[in-house]
Amino acid sequence: MTSHHDMAQAIVSAHQATLGLTPQVRTAPAFSSEAPVYRAAKQACLDLGFIEIDAECLAHAWQAMTLRTGHFSPADWPADPQDFGMRAWPRPDAFASCPKQLGLYAVLPDAAWVVRMARAGVPTVQLRFKSGDAQAVEREVRAAVEAVKGTDARLFINDHWQAAIAAGAYGVHLGQEDLGAADLSAIRAAGLRLGLSSHGYAEMLRADRLSPSYIAMGAVFPTTLKQMATAPQGTGRLAAYARLMRDYPLVAIGGIDGGKLPEVLASGVGSIAVVRALVAAAQPEAAVAKLKAEMQAWMATQEAIQMS
C-alpha cells in the first residue's frame, strides 16, 4: 500500500459498515504529526464520522499499533490499551471497585423512584435529581440512601458528590463537565465508587486517566431525555469502545429498551442503564421483571454457547 489516500481508503472500507457515521461537521483535517499511518488513520477516522478529538486519539493509536506490530493492517481496529497510552493495572490511585456486571441500571429522577425500583429488584440504581436547591438535594440524597437499605440495590448519586459522601451512598456518577468542580480525592478517600460518563474515545481516555470504578458509554441510540452534544454512537462503536475499556465494568446508556437488549449486551458491556424504559412504562415493576428476565436469558444463552 503506497499513498496516504490508499491507506485511508483501506481503513474506511474495512470499518464503514460497523463504525461509520455520517460526519456532522466536515473540516480540513489538522495533523499533529507527519507519520504516514497517523495521517492516513486521521483522514480515515474523520471520513468514518468520528469527531476531531476522537479521530486524533485513534490516529495516534493506529500509529502506535503499527509500530508495535511491525505492519500496517487496515482490518485491525486499535483496541489494545497500550496503543492508547493507557496505564497498566493494578493502579494505586484507582477508585473502589464495583462488580463487572452491574446488571440492569435504573437512572431515576427522585428518591421515591429509587425506593420503588430498588424494591422491584433493580440491582443498580442512580438518583439523578436535578435541582439547585441544596436543602432539597440533601433531603433527596438521604432519602435515597435510606430507601436502598434492606434491599440489594447499589445506589449511585448523580452530580451531588458532597451529599453522597455525607449520606454514605455506594457511589457517585459524574459527567465529564462535572469533573472540574468535584473533589475526586475526597470521593476516593471516603471509599465511594466513581462512575464516569463518556461519549467517544477522547472522553473514555480522559475517564481512564482517573481510574474510576466504572465507565458509562453513550448515547448508544437516540434519546429524547436530554440534548446530546454527540451523535448516537450505535452498537458497532459501542463494541469497539468495550474492547478497549475491557478492564472496567462498563455501562451502556441512551435510548435502550427491551427490544435492543441483545445487540447492546453483545457489545460486551455488563450493564444497561435506562430511564424511560422504566420511568415511562405503564407498569414499571413489570418492566423491571421483563428487562431482568431478558438480560438473564441472554447471559444464559452465552454461557451455553461457551460451554458447547
Ligand SMILES: Cc1ncc(COP(=O)(O)OP(=O)(O)O)c(N)n1
Ligand atoms: C449510567 C449513567 N451514564 C451516563 C449518565 C449521564 O451523566 P452526565 O454526563 O453527568 O449527564 P446528566 O445525567 O447529568 O445529564 C448518567 N447519569 N448515568
Ligand SMILES: Cc1nc(C(=O)O)sc1CCOP(=O)(O)O
Ligand atoms: C441521562 C443520559 N445520559 C446519557 C449519555 O449518553 O450520557 S443518555 C441519557 C438518557 C438516557 O435516557 P433513556 O434511557 O430514556 O434514553
